Amino acid sequence: MRRAYHVDEIRRAEADLMARLPDGALMQRAAAGLAAVAARILRDSGGVYGARVALLVGVGDNGGDALYAGAGLARRGARVRAVLLDETRVHAGGLAALVEAGGRTADETALDDAELIIDGMLGIGGHGGLRGRAAQLARAAADAAAAVLAVDLPSGIDADSGQVAGTCVRADATVTFGAYKPGLLIDPAAEHAGVVELVDIGLSALPEHAAVEALQAADVAGLLPRPSHATDKYLRGVVGVACGSVDYPGAGMLAVGGALRGGVGAVRYSGPRQVGEEILRRWPEVLVEAELPSAAGRVQAWVCGSGLPADDEYAAQRTKQVVDSALPAVLDAGALTYLDDLDLGEHIVLTPHAGEAARLLGVERAQVEANRLDFVRGLAAELGATVLLKGSTTLIAEPGGGAVRANPTGTAALATAGSGDVLAGLIGALLAAGLRPLDAASVGAYMHGLAGRLARREGPIAAGDLLASLPRAWHNLQ
Numbered sequence: 001m002r003r004a005y006h007v008d009e010i011r012r013a014e015a016d017l018m019a020r021l022p023d024g025a026l027m028q029r030a031a032a033g034l035a036a037v038a039a040r041i042l043r044d045s046g047g048v049y050g051a052r053v054a055l056l057v058g059v060g061d062n063g064g065d066a067l068y069a070g071a072g073l074a075r076r077g078a079r080v081r082a083v084l085l086d087e088t089r090v091h092a093g094g095l096a097a098l099v100e101a102g103g104r105t106a107d108e109t110a111l112d113d114a115e116l117i118i119d120g121m122l123g124i125g126g127h128g129g130l131r132g133r134a135a136q137l138a139r140a141a142a143d144a145a146a147a148v149l150a151v152d153l154p155s156g157i158d159a160d161s162g163q164v165a166g167t168c169v170r171a172d173a174t175v176t177f178g179a180y181k182p183g184l185l186i187d188p189a190a191e192h193a194g195v196v197e198l199v200d201i202g203l204s205a206l207p208e209h210a211a212v213e214a215l216q217a218a219d220v221a222g223l224l225p226r227p228s229h230a231t232d233k234y235l236r237g238v239v240g241v242a243c244g245s246v247d248y249p250g251a252g253m254l255a256v257g258g259a260l261r262g263g264v265g266a267v268r269y270s271g272p273r274q275v276g277e278e279i280l281r282r283w284p285e286v287l288v289e290a291e292l293p294s295a296a297g298r299v300q301a302w303v304c305g306s307g308l309p310a311d312d313e314y315a316a317q318r319t320k321q322v323v324d325s326a327l328p329a330v331l332d333a334g335a336l337t338y339l340d341d342l343d344l345g346e347h348i349v350l351t352p353h354a355g356e357a358a359r360l361l362g363v364e365r366a367q368v369e370a371n372r373l374d375f376v377r378g379l380a381a382e383l384g385a386t387v388l389l390k391g392s393t394t395l396i397a398e399p400g401g402g403a404v405r406a407n408p409t410g411t412a413a414l415a416t417a418g419s420g421d422v423l424a425g426l427i428g429a430l431l432a433a434g435l436r437p438l439d440a441a442s443v444g445a446y447m448h449g450l451a452g453r454l455a456r457r458e459g460p461i462a463a464g465d466l467l468a469s470l471p472r473a474w475h476n477l478q
């Protein structure tokens, strides 16, 4: 699991540790970790000795880290040049160490022939987007041929929210110190960080709950339902799917397809007769049941809403019956328009995209897009349900607070009609198999993204291709 903490939490943990260590020790640890990663990158392109390294050096401790790491590389024979953001404000000890090791200051032409650029302009002390010379240097780094290694985080991203306001450094790799920051897990900032490596500097006084966490492959493998030897189809779980309508039958098909790939023993379909007949033609193994959920056979969880129209009495009734069953359920798409007066709870997973979330909160879509972390937390708290906010980084929040999950497997290939229906079916199956709502939603998003990544290798994908690659995604984790 990758755990990320907010800047004020990291600062408190850092102060606790600094009080117990000699002056400057923490920066030395950070710089040593940074220099080790830089050396590894340079080794892959011909070695540290003689390599040309440019440092972008800001006015704070982020610049200090870069200078001490640069000194370490210079001692190993690298030709290190420091481009200072402000010559009147620079970490004096770091600059002295660099010069003593044979490095020197330079103007920004140092970027032109560098093999590696180390971005030490701004770390967790940064506020707002890059301005003036910092923005200019970020653009020059983007134009240069060198690989870019960010110190702690790419300069200019918002560490706490993952927002990017204006120009910001785009790194190939980031060395982050002590703990992840939410911005390293949430787009658009995460996308600017490249491969993120965590350097342990001994921070221990971090809060019990992370602000944001991201499941990794091993976590997901541990959560996937696995049938025991002596199981049967009912013990594995039965999921009910109340999706699809006469006007939108495809959404019902795709949700059923996702549910069939979610590790349950059986899928029951409840909906219009003609949609049920279509489903049976494609999947004879589905149990096609009554048109209303309350009349269907027993299930352990429901999926409802994909392909349900708004302002429709039958759709409202299907949604209400699913929620009234008090079973765990996924409410997607159309079902999100019928939430008034329903008794939601943590066991209900709502799956809005930013537009649907905006409508539920009575705000503009752009506001949600601009601060997805706050809005997913707010929506979960306000509606009293588990909320999965879809998007380039899908986020999942519980109504009682706690760590928000950020999905690490997203790919733009998923932005294709019907892909959300597959996701809803998949999460419903994981709920029926017994995963708790937060885990079902985050494992579902992880597998959905992984299936998208596998499928896109063969070319552009449609939602149906996700169904075909889900078993491969599953296999990859076993």
Ligand SMILES: NC(=O)C1=CN([C@@H]2O[C@H](COP(=O)(O)OP(=O)(O)OC[C@H]3O[C@@H](n4cnc5c(N)ncnc54)[C@H](O)[C@@H]3O)[C@@H](O)[C@H]2O)[C@@H](O)CC1
Pocket: 010, 011, 014, 026, 027, 030, 058, 059, 060, 061, 062, 063, 064, 065, 121, 122, 123, 124, 125, 126, 127, 128, 129, 130, 131, 134, 151, 152, 153, 177, 178, 201, 203
């Ligand atoms: N937190 C930790 O545990 C550790 C932190 N260290 C380093 O210290 C960094 C934090 O250092 P600082 O607190 O000095 O902060 P930074 O070095 O991130 O930034 C400091 C200064 O940049 C200026 N600034 C802020 N926003 C700006 C903007 N948008 N454009 C231009 N200038 C701007 C301000 O004058 C601010 O005081 C971390 O990111 C990390 O690199 C490490 O040295 C050691 C361990």
Ligand SMILES: Nc1ncnc2c1ncn2[C@@H]1O[C@H](COP(=O)(O)OP(=O)(O)O)[C@@H](O)[C@H]1O
Pocket: 333, 353, 389, 390, 391, 392, 393, 394, 410, 411, 412, 413, 414, 415, 416, 417, 418, 419, 420, 421, 422, 423, 448
């Ligand atoms: N830029 C993106 N990068 C990664 N995933 C995305 C992006 N845009 C959308 N997605 C994902 O694609 C899926 C689209 O779902 P949704 O908006 O409900 O579409 P539909 O209703 O057509 O199925 C969601 O899982 C969402 O997280």
Ligand SMILES: [K+]
Pocket: 062, 119, 120, 121, 122, 123, 150, 151, 152, 153, 154, 155
């Ligand atoms: K930085």
